[in-house]
Amino acid sequence: MAGKLDPSSPPERVRAELWSLFIATLLRVDKDAASPPRRRVLHWILLNAETKEELDMALTLTLHWRKNTFPITQATTHIWAQACVRTNYPDIFVTMLMDRWKYRQLPVVQTIAYFIRFLGGEAASAYAKSTESGDDMAIRGDQLLDDIFRVFALLPYYDVAQGASAYGALVEACCEINTEEAWRRALVASEEVLSCDPPQITLEALKALENRSRERGETEMADRYQSLATRADIKPTRKSEATFDKKGNLVPDKE
Incomplete structure (x- = not known):
């Protein structure tokens, strides 16, 4: 594939330096290449991508990388998520997660x-x-x-647990969306875990449920969430950014 690409003619909205690096890396990804690329090359492209087109290019490289x-x-995987957030292009990350065998991503719960x-x-x-914009x-x-x-x-x-952090993020996301369907899903998701002992939810999620309930005039529900938030076994989400060691593995949070 790389041999058919012209290093001097990058696609629209792809910077020349990233395009040249992409082609050079594709050539070195081949199993028979004398000098295989280092992992940080893929990371560097992702960290510096600024457009959706550059992330599409990185996706192609990731596919060859895994093959x-x-x-x-x-x-x-965490750097991929950050790149998709930074470029406002979530679809590509969802695509990778949905096809585990093709892309072989390794998400952690923080990601x-x-x-x-x-x-x-x-x-x-x-x-x-x-x-304002209509149905689209x-x-x-x-x-x-x-x-x-x-x-x-x-x-x-x-193999990632659907624990308090994951459920908390799910409920927070639904509460941020001001639609009846999102609110219904927030209630269903939260009730699944509030019946556990201890409840598998975060303080931030309970606060989001309380605030949305009060906005809707559902005072009794809001008071319930406020009361639950006083439990000592319900913890806030850790605010520190996920950190990884030199091998790319998550460094566990210190208590």
Whole structure:
């Protein structure tokens, strides 16, 4: 593939330096290449991508990277999520997560929670714009809301627990979206875990439920969430950014 690409003719909205690096890396990804690329090359492209077209290019590289058994680490997947958030292009990350065997991503719960909250904000924005722009933005909002639950449902396939952090992000995202369907889903998701002992939810999610309930005039429900938030066994989301070691593995949080 790389041999058919012209290094001097980058596609529209792809910078020349990234295009040249992309082609050079494709040539070195081949199993028979004398000098294989280092993992940081893929990371560098993702960290510097500024457009959707540059991320599409990185997706092509990622596919070839995996086909030739170069490593994808937990850090790689987190950097992918950050790049998609930065360029406002969540669809490509959802695509990778939905096809585990093709892309072999390694998400950790911090990555998923971060991405789910982003999807919630994007869905809320799409629904808000639909009042001015019409049905297309409402359809986009519906898609993003569904993507939130698709991503959440994938966690067991990646051996990631659907615990308090994941459920908390799910509920927070739904509460940010001001639609009846999102609110219904927030209630269903929260009730699944509030019956556990201890409840598998975060303080931020309970606060989001309380605030949305009060906005809707549902005082009794709001008081219930406020009371639950006083429990000592319900913790806030950790605010520190996920960190990874030199091998790309998540460094566990210190208590």
